[in-house]
Amino acid sequence: MSRRAILVAGCLIGLFGRPAAAEPTEAESRAAARQVLIALRVLAYDKSLATRRPGDGVTIMIVSRSTASSRRERERWEAGFSLLPKIKVGGRLVRVLGLDFQSEQAFAATVAKYLPAAVIVVSDIAAELPAIRKVSRARDMLTLSQREQAVRDGLAVGLVAGAERAEIVINVEAAREEGVRFGAGLLQLARLVDEVP
Amino acid sequence: MRASALWIGYVSAVLTATPAHAEAIDDLELGNIEDVETLALGDLLEQEVTSASRYAQKPADSPTLVSTVDRDLIDRFGYRTLTEALTGLRGLYTTNDRNYSYLGARGFSVPGDYNSRFSLTIDNHRINDPVYGQATPGAELGLPMIAVERVELVRGGAWSVHGQNALLGAVQVVTASGATRPGVHVMAAASATAETFHDPAGRPAVAPRAQDVSASYGVVEHGVDVFIAGQYSHDLGLSAIYMPELAVTDEPCIGPTGQPRACDGVVIGNDGEEVISAFAVIRGKHLVLRGMAASRRKRAPTAAFATVIGGALETFDERAFADLEYSRTGKHTDLVARVAVDRYHYHGTYPIGYPVEDEAAAPGTVDVIDNLDLAKSTWWSSELRGRYKRPKLGAHLTDFELAAGAEAGTASGRQANGDQLPDGYSPYFDRTDGERTLALGGHVKVRAYDHVVGFAALRADYHPDSFGLAVNPQGGLVLDGGELGRIRASIARGYRAPNLYEQYYGAGITGGPSVALDAETSETRELSIERYLTEHMRVLVVGFHQDVGNLISLTGDDDGTAIFRNQGEQSSHGLEAELEARWDRLRLRASMSRQRARDGDGLVPANSPRSLASFSLLAPIADGRVDLGVESFYVGSRLAFDREALAPVFKTNLVATVHRVVDQLDLTLGINNLFDERSADPGSEEHRQSAIPNDPRTVWVRLALALEP
Numbered sequence: 001m002s003r004r005a006i007l008v009a010g011c012l013i014g015l016f017g018r019p020a021a022a023e024p025t026e027a028e029s030r031a032a033a034r035q036v037l038i039a040l041r042v043l044a045y046d047k048s049l050a051t052r053r054p055g056d057g058v059t060i061m062i063v064s065r066s067t068a069s070s071r072r073e074r075e076r077w078e079a080g081f082s083l084l085p086k087i088k089v090g091g092r093l094v095r096v097l098g099l100d101f102q103s104e105q106a107f108a109a110t111v112a113k114y115l116p117a118a119v120i121v122v123s124d125i126a127a128e129l130p131a132i133r134k135v136s137r138a139r140d141m142l143t144l145s146q147r148e149q150a151v152r153d154g155l156a157v158g159l160v161a162g163a164e165r166a167e168i169v170i171n172v173e174a175a176r177e178e179g180v181r182f183g184a185g186l187l188q189l190a191r192l193v194d195e196v197p
Numbered sequence: 198m199r200a201s202a203l204w205i206g207y208v209s210a211v212l213t214a215t216p217a218h219a220e221a222i223d224d225l226e227l228g229n230i231e232d233v234e235t236l237a238l239g240d241l242l243e244q245e246v247t248s249a250s251r252y253a254q255k256p257a258d259s260p261t262l263v264s265t266v267d268r269d270l271i272d273r274f275g276y277r278t279l280t281e282a283l284t285g286l287r288g289l290y291t292t293n294d295r296n297y298s299y300l301g302a303r304g305f306s307v308p309g310d311y312n313s314r315f316s317l318t319i320d321n322h323r324i325n326d327p328v329y330g331q332a333t334p335g336a337e338l339g340l341p342m343i344a345v346e347r348v349e350l351v352r353g354g355a356w357s358v359h360g361q362n363a364l365l366g367a368v369q370v371v372t373a374s375g376a377t378r379p380g381v382h383v384m385a386a387a388s389a390t391a392e393t394f395h396d397p398a399g400r401p402a403v404a405p406r407a408q409d410v411s412a413s414y415g416v417v418e419h420g421v422d423v424f425i426a427g428q429y430s431h432d433l434g435l436s437a438i439y440m441p442e443l444a445v446t447d448e449p450c451i452g453p454t455g456q457p458r459a460c461d462g463v464v465i466g467n468d469g470e471e472v473i474s475a476f477a478v479i480r481g482k483h484l485v486l487r488g489m490a491a492s493r494r495k496r497a498p499t500a501a502f503a504t505v506i507g508g509a510l511e512t513f514d515e516r517a518f519a520d521l522e523y524s525r526t527g528k529h530t531d532l533v534a535r536v537a538v539d540r541y542h543y544h545g546t547y548p549i550g551y552p553v554e555d556e557a558a559a560p561g562t563v564d565v566i567d568n569l570d571l572a573k574s575t576w577w578s579s580e581l582r583g584r585y586k587r588p589k590l591g592a593h594l595t596d597f598e599l600a601a602g603a604e605a606g607t608a609s610g611r612q613a614n615g616d617q618l619p620d621g622y623s624p625y626f627d628r629t630d631g632e633r634t635l636a637l638g639g640h641v642k643v644r645a646y647d648h649v650v651g652f653a654a655l656r657a658d659y660h661p662d663s664f665g666l667a668v669n670p671q672g673g674l675v676l677d678g679g680e681l682g683r684i685r686a687s688i689a690r691g692y693r694a695p696n697l698y699e700q701y702y703g704a705g706i707t708g709g710p711s712v713a714l715d716a717e718t719s720e721t722r723e724l725s726i727e728r729y730l731t732e733h734m735r736v737l738v739v740g741f742h743q744d745v746g747n748l749i750s751l752t753g754d755d756d757g758t759a760i761f762r763n764q765g766e767q768s769s770h771g772l773e774a775e776l777e778a779r780w781d782r783l784r785l786r787a788s789m790s791r792q793r794a795r796d797g798d799g800l801v802p803a804n805s806p807r808s809l810a811s812f813s814l815l816a817p818i819a820d821g822r823v824d825l826g827v828e829s830f831y832v833g834s835r836l837a838f839d840r841e842a843l844a845p846v847f848k849t850n851l852v853a854t855v856h857r858v859v860d861q862l863d864l865t866l867g868i869n870n871l872f873d874e875r876s877a878d879p880g881s882e883e884h885r886q887s888a889i890p891n892d893p894r895t896v897w898v899r900l901a902l903a904l905e906p
Contacts, residue, residue, distance in 0.1 A: 030526075033227050038241045040233040069418050083227040091232070123379065149905060161377055166242045189238060191782060194820060 032080025036087075038159050039144050042168060043118050044089050045186035052140045052179045053117040058089045061097045061116035061141075063107070063132065065125055073122040074098050089117075104131035111139050118142040121155060129153055133174075140179030152193055156180060169193055260642070260652035260673030260687055262725055262739065266348045268373070270784070273815050273824055274852055275386070275867050275899055277409065277430075279334035279368065282348050285811035285830045287739070287775045287788040289350065289366075291334075292804060292878040294889050295438075295468060296497040296512060298335035302352050302365045303743060304769040304794035304805040307750070308838055308881030314693060314717075316363035319370045320478070320487060322520045325362045326541040327608035327632050328572045330696040332368065337514045339474035339491020341428035343384060343411040346373045353689065353721035353743055360604070360636055360658060361667075364693045364719045364745065372478060372487075375415035375422040380905035383412045388897035390435070393873040396893065398437035398463050406895060407432035407470075422480040434468025435892070438498050442886035443506050449550045449563040450506040457562055464507050467498040483523055490517040501883045505550025505565055515542040529587060533602075535580040545570040549616075567617040572698070576608035576632075593646050601639035608632045610697040612705060626705035630697050635659040640671075650675035652687075660694050664716050667692040682728035693717040695761070699749050703760035715763050719745045734778040742770040751882055767802055769794035782824070784815040801836055804879045806845075808833035824854040837879040837887030846876040846891070865899040 039060075043049065049058070060081070064074035081087075081096040088094060097114055101107055111119075121132055123146050133154040136143045143155040151158040151171045156178050158169035168190040175182060230236070266282045276282040280298040284291045292299040292306060299306055300315050307314065313330030316323070319340060325332050349369040351359075359367040388406040409430035416423050443450070444462030452458040453466045474491035492515040500506045520537035547568040555562075582602025590597040609631050615624035638656030645651065652673040659666050673687035695714035704711035725739040748765040771792025778785040787810075794805040801807075813828035832846040852867040870892060877888035 030227070034241065037230070037233060037236060038238070041236055041238045041241060044234045045238075069416070072417065072420060084230055085228055086231045087233055088231055089233055147905070168238075168242070186238070189242075 028076055029079035029083055032076045033083040034080070035146070035159060036077065036080040036084060038166065038168075039118070039120060039157075040087060040089050040094065042144070042157055042159075042182075042186060043142060045183045046142065047181040047183060048179060049090055049117060053115060056092060057095050058092045059095045059097055059114050059116040061099055061111070061114070061119040062122065063099050063101050063119055063125070064122045065128070066100045066102070067124070070122050070124050071100070073124070077120055077122070101125065101128050101132070104135065107131060108135045108138075111135055111141060115139070116141055118144060121145045121150060123147050123150075125150075129155070137174075137177045142175070142178050142180050148193070158193075167191060260650070260671075260675065260685070261351050261353075261689075261723070262685065262727075262737070264350045264352075266350075268346050268377075270815070271342060271345060271348075272901075273854060274813075274826055274828065274850070275865055275897070277342055277386075278336050279338060279340075279342075279345075279348060279370065282342075282345075283334060283350060283368065285786075285788070285813060285828060286350055287737075287811075288352060288771075288773045288790045288792070288809060290806060290809055290830075290832050293335070293891065294497075294501075294878065294880060294884065295499055296495055296501070297333065297337060300332070300334055300366070300368075301804060301806075303741060303771060303790075304792040304807070305365055305743070305745065305767060305802070306804045307748075307802075308804050308879055309883055313362060313696060314364040316359040316361075316367040317370075318359070318367070319489070320372055320485075320520075321369070321522075321535070322487060322518065322537055323360075323578065324516075324518075324539075326516075326539070326574050326610075327576050328541070328543075328574045328610040328612065328697045330362055330693070330698075331541075332362065333514070334368065336430070336470060336472045337493045337495070339428075339472060339493060339514075339516055340370065340489060341411045341413070341426045341474055341476055343382060343413045343428065344372050344424070344426035344476045346371045346377055353691075353719070353723065353741070358638075358640075358654070358656075358671075360638075360656065361692055361694045361716075364691055364717060372476070373413065373415065373424055373426075374478065374480060375417045375424045378413055378415045378424065379417070380903065381412070381414050382904070383410075383902045384899060385410045386897055386899035388895050390893055391868075391896045392893045394875065394893075396437075396439065396875075398435075398439035400435065400437050400893075404436050405433060407897075420482060423478075425475070425477040427475040428472065429474075430470075430472045432470040434466070434470060434496065434498075436468075437463055437465050438468065438890055439463050440499070440886045440888075440890065443500060445506070448506060449552050451550065451563055451565070452507055455563075455565060457559065458507065460506060464498040464500070467496045467507070467509060470495045483525055485520075485522040485524070487520040487522070488518065491515070499880070499884055499886065499889060501880075501885075502547050503549070503885075504547045504568075505563060508548030508550060508565060509546065510548060511546045513542075513544040516540070530583060530585050532583045533580070535578075537578050538575070539578070540575050541572070542574075543570075543572040569613075569615055569617055569622070571613040572610065574608060574610040574697075576606060578604065578606040580604045590643065594643050595647070596642070596644040596650070598642040599639070600641075602637075604634070604636040606634045608634075608697075612698065612702055614706065626708070628701060628705050630662075630701050632660070632662050632697060634694075635661075644677075648677050650677060658692070658694070660716075663695055663700060664714065667694070667716050682726065685725045685727070686723070688722045689720070691719045691721075693719075693749075695749055699761040707760070712760055712762060714749055714761060715747050717745060717747045717749055717763075719743065733780050734776070737773075737775040737777075739773040739775075740771070741773070742768070744768045766797040767794060769805075782815070782817045782821065785813070787812045803836050803838045803840075803881075806833035806835050808845075822856055824852075824856070826850075826852040826854075835879050838882055838884075839887050841887040843877055843879055843888050846878075847872075847874055848876065848891075861903050861905075863901040863903075865901065867897045867899070869895045869897070 062074045062077045064070040144157045145155045146159050148158045148160050148169050151169050154174050156175040160167045170190045264286045280291050288303050290301045311329045312332040315332040317332035352366040386409040390404050392402050411428035413426035439462050441462050445460050450460040472493045476489045478487045494513050497510045504510050518539040523534045525532045548565045549568050550563040553562040584600040587597045611629040613627035636658045640654035642652045654671040657668045669690040671689040676684040694716050701711050721743045723741045727737045729735050746766045747763045749761050752762045769792050773790040775788040790809045796802045810831040815826040829849040834845050835843050849871040850869045851871050854865040856863050858864045873894035876891045880886050880889050
């Protein structure tokens with residue numbers, strides 16, 4: 001590439017390429033809303049939802065780390081939910097709760113207080129997974145992630161991007177430990193994986 | 198039951214079936230969705246394709262059939278180039294002349310056309326260069342495969358979207374991002390030939406071939422998505438190749454160091470390749486900046502273009518581009534603006550042998566003069582397109598979409614040729630030509646009564662520096678039966694403008710005036726039925742007819758000079774069938790096609806197989822710890838340019854991946870050409886030989902490390 005081309009490209013970046021604002025774009029929000037619909041549709045397959053989480057609403061928790069990128073992903077999920085103000089699962093209105101993971105105790109306390117039916121674990125959480133897994137199993141809370149590796153590490157459901165279709169990956173044993181009983185319709189659509197010890 | 202009754206019955210069933218895709222999720226009024234259980238999960242999971250209209254859309258809404266090769270297939274089969282990824286797709290076949298690789302579709306592949314009849318884009322950035330119009334799918338493209346998220350292929354019918362060059366099809370590469378491939382990924386591979394049969398070239402049974410290292414890094418920070426990838430590969434090539442047409446008596450032959458050797462048809466070495474490339478993309482809120490830089494150096498053993506047999510014929514291809522895209526999405530509208538600059542540089546060294554007449558010299562001594570061939574092109578392109586969409590339009594119309602756009606470009610191409618003599622460079626010609634292009638186009642799409650999708654497009658391309666104006670329409674209809682399947686019908690016209698090489702190279706060599714060339718034209722009609730047998734299995738049957746006219750081809754004048762002219766035509770029709778299935782990580786794909794192609798004289802064209810077939814299977818075993826894959830391709834007999842019939846090609850590849858051999862490390866073992874079949878691809882006009890040997894059995898091993906956050 002010639003120097004002139006580099007100069008022009010640099011000027012254009014300088015003019016328009018400043019760091020993006022923190023709030024998710026509309027396109028990102030709409031893409032996130034699509035992910036939310038998939039997550040909620042999966043949750044709707046849980047036959048034990050009404051018994052493990054009775055009440056007039058369904059709470060979904062989104063847990064991130066305290067890093068900027070992690071919060072950014074959580075904000076995308078929240079933006080997706082915000083585009084779906086009337087959405088219901090099992091006839092019950094969905095509420096959203098965002099949380100920065102600080103410690104296992106704090107996480108357990110928040111779960112105990114709000115009793116979410118499911119927790120969406122953002123992608124860059126790794127070291128905290130054992131604690132999230134432990135609390136989720138103790139509190140019968142479905143865990144969802146966008147990483148297949150997290151499902152192999154003990155979370156229940158993965159909503160994994162693919163080229164032709166997004167893919168649902170389920171760790172059946174983990175789902176069972178979280179008190180979830182998925183219908184056969186979902187298990188036929190999903191790819192089942194085992195936990196890697 | 199007569200066939201027509203069956204047909205009517207199927208159409209009726211499609212029209213009365215419950216549509217699973219009545220509304221694309223993206224076009225739903227999200228705020229009004231209440232009960233998530235009214236949505237079909239399968240529908241939510243479906244991914245869009247982009248190559249049919251350059252906008253993401255569901256396959257059900259796509260007026261043309263799009264085949265995709267996703268990252269899962271690329272990773273699990275270990276494809277190293279787009280050529281390998283595309284080989285075996287329905288109706289597609291590839292040819293390799295041990296320098297460049299060529300795509301063929303539906304019985305049409307002009308040997309030596311540098312794929313100028315295919316369009317190639319990377320994230321909608323056009324790759325075809327102005328001098329040769331190349332859509333280079335082999336290693337010469339330089340895009341690291343680790344950066345590829347998926348590859349889409351449209352066969353014909355995409356001119357209104359992709360413009361010129363998409364005469365036979367369009368290949369769109371969608372690249373990875375920091376979000377889809379986060380963290381660090383490193384792959385290292387090595388290969389060696391492992392031959393069963395004694396080759397006439399006298400090669401050792403086992404010999405080293407290639408080493409390949411690629412790496413990528415992806416991250417999303419502060420709302421900016423960054424993905425970078427790089428690759429270096431070095432292929433020694435075959436140590437020796439036997440080509441019987443090179444066993445001549447009236448020409449000199451030389452060995453690797455230039456010394457005379459017997460003309461026994463064996464070329465020693467001269468087959469190696471070296472590729473280095475880098476790709477980066479930065480995605481912000483509204484802006485995307487992409488860039489690529491790549492170079493490839495390749496030795497060719499074929500003694501093409503009348504070079505001395507055994508001489509160091511070498512080509513060097515270098516490509517770079519920077520592309521800045523601005524996009525903004527509203528509730529009912531979206532806008533894309535793009536400006537890009539590309540550079541392509543080709544340099545070929547063609548050793549010409551002159552027998553030394555000096556009696557003092559040893560018999561067979563050859564003076565080698567390097568003929569240097571060069572092309573350098575730089576081009577700027579810009580684009581502005583917008584789309585207006587409405588989820589509902591009246592009582593019975595949904596998914597309405599109206600798109601319009603304009604493209605403008607300017608290119609400069611230098612072509613030069615000369616001899617490197619002992620006393621300096623002696624040019625035959627050196628000329629620079631310009632080319633400007635302007636295009637306006639648009640399309641409209643709407644779904645009616647839930648089941649019928651109509652599509653119409655029109656595109657006008659203006660080439661003021663060559664043939665002028667080309668206006669091409671496209672129309673399509675989809676009868677969408679949801680989970681039952683779909684019927685598609687489409688008709689499209691297209692064109693290919695003569696490139697600078699075709700327009701001016703011949704004139705440069707002869708010193709004469711250039712011949713005014715008109716655009717090639719094409720018309721394709723296609724009818725397909727797609728049927729889901731179960732949630733996991735899909736079958737597809739396609740019938741097509743394609744006419745190509747005004748073909749630009751190299752012709753000889755009475756005075757012996759060769760020059761490009763519009764002459765000839767070709768038509769083909771055929772039937773294709775495809776089966777695709779997926780259960781968990783088990784993936785199956787099989788296809789067959791039969792086509793009949795004829796040129797203007799009623800003869801079968803060169804490199805036009807009557808039959809194609811492919812099969813691929815990927816299956817996890819040992820509780821998913823090991824992936825086994827097998828793929829086979831059959832290409833029926835083809836004629837070479839000299840009308841000699843080549844034997845069919847049957848090739849099988851085998852691959853096995855052991856996951857997590859150590860922590861995040863995967864180990865893959867592969868065997869290409871498992872049965873060590875000695876096949877050949879047709880040569881082209883520049884070759885002495887009608888058949889150019891393919892690679893023998895090659896064994897490879899790959900380590901893949903994934904350090905994801």
